[in-house]
Amino acid sequence: KQEVTQIPAALSVPEGENLVLNCSFTDSAIYNLQWFRQDPGKGLTSLLLIQSSQREQTSGRLNASLDKSSGRSTLYIAASQPGDSATYLCAVSGNQFYFGTGTSLTVIP
């Protein structure tokens, strides 16, 4: 069974800092990996989708990388802002979708 782990569970940074969130998975037989954002009491919003044949995707200040062979992905957030405060989840899709437990990010003004 696929296991998805996200470290750290929580992160607090001052505004303007660049930061990296980590996601690891145990089974490299995946179709893709997605990064989501979840605000308190809300649903999930897809931020970036990396297909298994791709190495990275970028959207604005966000950059996600994928290394299938090592079972790792990182989400890089540049010049963090208080509005980036949320929980970030990664999910891998194979036969089913498997989610990590997320990293709760707080950006301090």
Add this chain to the structure above:
Amino acid sequence: NAGVTQTPKFQVLKTGQSMTLQCAQDMNHNSMYWYRQDPGMGLRLIYYSASEGTTDKGEVPNGYNVSRLNKREFSLRLESAAPSQTSVYFCASTRAVEARQFFGPGTRLTVL
């Protein structure tokens, strides 16, 4: 274009009661999913429907049933609710397994 909608937003049940959670999408997606989210456990897949007319069990299907009513609608039924089913339930849809997932706003269910 509403995306993925879920009803109700909140529900309180007593142990043994039954209820159906409704989900609809207007994006002409083929696949639909039901998840539950619990503190410290992340999202876990309950059931999914890869295409209209098919349903399959996910990681935690016990105590639930689903119906893919048509391409737009996918419902989740709790026949006899238990306190262990207290959770936030999310519906999601995707065009294909390799495409982005779109989530509804969730249903907060409490079973007393």
